[in-house]
Amino acid sequence: MLSGHDEKLVPPPFLAAAAGHEVLTSHKQSTIFSTAEVNLALSNTTTVIRLFFYAILAACGGFLLGYDNGVMGGVSSSNAYLQLFFPEVMSSKMSGSGSVYCVYNDHILSLVTSSLFLSAAPSALLGGYLCNKHGRKAVLMASGLAFLIGTAMVASSFSVIQLVLGRLLLGVGVGLSTMATPMYLTEIAPYKWRGRLNICFQLFITIGIFGAQGLNLGLLSIADYGWRISLALGAVPALLIILGCILLPDTPTSLIARGQDARAKAVLGYLRGTSQKKEADTVFSSEVNEEFEILKNSVENTLSSQRGSFCALFTRLRCRPHMFMCCLLPFFQQFTGINAIMFFGPQLFQAAGQGDRASLLSCVIIGSVNVGSTFLALWLADLCGRKRLFFAGAVQMLLTLGVVAGLIQLIKTQYAGNTRIAAAIIALICLFVSGFAYSWGPLAWLVPSELANESTRSAGMGLTTFTNFFFTFVIGQAFLPMMCSMEWGVYLFFAGFVIIMSLYVQCTLPETMGIATEEVEGLICGSWPWRMWCNEKLEDQGVETIAVKPCV
Numbered sequence: 037m038l039s040g041h042d043e044k045l046v047p048p049p050f051l052a053a054a055a056g057h058e059v060l061t062s063h064k065q066s067t068i069f070s071t072a073e074v075n076l077a078l079s080n081t082t083t084v085i086r087l088f089f090y091a092i093l094a095a096c097g098g099f100l101l102g103y104d105n106g107v108m109g110g111v112s113s114s115n116a117y118l119q120l121f122f123p124e125v126m127s128s129k130m131s132g133s134g135s136v137y138c139v140y141n142d143h144i145l146s147l148v149t150s151s152l153f154l155s156a157a158p159s160a161l162l163g164g165y166l167c168n169k170h171g172r173k174a175v176l177m178a179s180g181l182a183f184l185i186g187t188a189m190v191a192s193s194f195s196v197i198q199l200v201l202g203r204l205l206l207g208v209g210v211g212l213s214t215m216a217t218p219m220y221l222t223e224i225a226p227y228k229w230r231g232r233l234n235i236c237f238q239l240f241i242t243i244g245i246f247g248a249q250g251l252n253l254g255l256l257s258i259a260d261y262g263w264r265i266s267l268a269l270g271a272v273p274a275l276l277i278i279l280g281c282i283l284l285p286d287t288p289t290s291l292i293a294r295g296q297d298a299r300a301k302a303v304l305g306y307l308r309g310t311s312q313k314k315e316a317d318t319v320f321s322s323e324v325n326e327e328f329e330i331l332k333n334s335v336e337n338t339l340s341s342q343r344g345s346f347c348a349l350f351t352r353l354r355c356r357p358h359m360f361m362c363c364l365l366p367f368f369q370q371f372t373g374i375n376a377i378m379f380f381g382p383q384l385f386q387a388a389g390q391g392d393r394a395s396l397l398s399c400v401i402i403g404s405v406n407v408g409s410t411f412l413a414l415w416l417a418d419l420c421g422r423k424r425l426f427f428a429g430a431v432q433m434l435l436t437l438g439v440v441a442g443l444i445q446l447i448k449t450q451y452a453g454n455t456r457i458a459a460a461i462i463a464l465i466c467l468f469v470s471g472f473a474y475s476w477g478p479l480a481w482l483v484p485s486e487l488a489n490e491s492t493r494s495a496g497m498g499l500t501t502f503t504n505f506f507f508t509f510v511i512g513q514a515f516l517p518m519m520c521s522m523e524w525g526v527y528l529f530f531a532g533f534v535i536i537m538s539l540y541v542q543c544t545l546p547e548t549m550g551i552a553t554e555e556v557e558g559l560i561c562g563s564w565p566w567r568m569w570c571n572e573k574l575e576d577q578g579v580e581t582i583a584v585k586p587c588v
């Protein structure tokens with residue numbers, strides 16, 4: 037939707053554009069940019085300090101999701117935790133009897149991990165509505181509080197019920213913050229910084245996972261309460277979010293949308309460092325006046341186009357391609373099996389023959405590969421195009437999954453305890469994670485936002501976030517029983533999905549790199565198979581369609 041070089045500057049897609057948030061079109065972007073150059077008063081120390089706070093907020097919002105994805109695998113493999121909540125699992129682990137693939141196969145153990153996403157999915161949808169009604173700051177504050185209370189509940193737990201209730205509360209925090217943080221950042225930061233701050237958000241998810249895995253390695257061996265410290269440390273980003281909300285104002289966009297124009301202008305002047313006071317009677321610089329007018333127009337346009345957004349997405353024939361992508365891309369992303377590794381890495385590596393500590397160390401190595409390859413994605417997405425990256429990442433994942441399945445079968449049948457094969461498995465899983473992190477990881481968030489039109493963008497991103505969290509829950513719940521019954525075949529199961537999703541993407545997805553927003557609809561409608569739904573209607577409306585052959 038955006039020209040290649042514009043896109044680096046745009047509030048980017050990812051989780052970011054999340055439910056209910058409008059991504060600026062290239063047209064609006066260029067209008068605003070010339071103003072932004074004038075507005076940015078970075079020489080002003082106070083403005084820089086404020087920017088520093090935005091960056092911390094960005095980090096914390098991403099951390100909540102990432103930390104949670106990374107922490108539970110280690111915690112639920114730790115002996116003290118198992119002894120307290122799942123004594124049968126612990127005794128089967130200790131006895132060494134039965135299949136190594138079934139040691140952790142306990143529905144409630146899975147539920148504790150995956151329950152977070154059960155509440156995160158609806159919370160992300162609800163967050164869009166709450167952000168419009170009560171403002172971004174209130175929702176962010178609520179997400180920090182929910183996460184804080186949830187953290188206190190899980191870290192102090194002595195019963196499984198308390199654990200699950202705590203995880204459900206954490207899910208509310210994750211759902212709300214995944215939606216509200218990028219929106220807040222995009223709206224409050226100077227235009228020139230928006231893209232970078234949103235990229236920070238995405239990156240910090242992977243850094244959150246990595247941080248949790250590193251802490252698990254250091255903490256889980258501490259007496260009986262190491263797992264409690266690992267879980268309790270989730271309170272740090274939550275507290276920082278709450279502190280940030282106390283110190284930072286609500287966004288000018290949100291204030292305008294709720295009819296508080298005078299306050300919005302005062303906040304804008306304060307944020308840009310171009311006026312001295314916060315009071316509404318301050319005389320504003322011409323730059324702030326100009327930016328305020330642009331914002332106000334943009335909010336009014338957005339409000340009118342967002343009306344009936346969900347309705348349009350689900351009922352209009354020509355929105356059907358977008359609706360399918362918003363459901364299928366996150367669904368396929370989860371069925372790469374990535375979260376089987378993020379959630380249950382230690383259990384997987386123990387099944388492949390590693391000890392407790394070695395398996396935690398392997399997770400840290402994998403976490404660092406995940407972070408590194410996400411950097412790669414930021415660079416490659418605008419260089420190679422989405423479809424090529426989808427393809428390259430899928431081939432990498434497919435090959436590694438196939439070879440891992442073969443090696444695990446070898447360990448099981450002929451080479452039990454072979455450390456070289458175990459090391460090769462870790463190396464291959466690193467390759468798998470790297471393939472995911474530069475392709476399906478970020479692109480399954482980016483592409484749905486690029487395919488949207490003005491009237492369905494917010495609903496589309498809400499649907500994408502919901503679907504992603506829902507299938508994260510499904511994988512979290514289903515993986516351990518699958519590993520128990522399918523053993524090495526579980527890798528082939530995910531490999532099968534990688535083939536299906538690659539065919540789907542290569543055959544039906546138009547390349548969106550370098551395409552302007554207003555051309556995307558024509559591009560989709562000119563391509564197979566979507567043309568049957570929308571071609572005629574668009575041509576009737578005078579929108580030029582671009583013919584694209586199937587399966588290029």
Ligand code: BGC
Nearest residue numbers: 105242375378406477478508
């Ligand atoms: C996915 C998460 C996953 C993470 C791993 C994200 O794109 O949506 O489910 O845990 O990538 O880095």
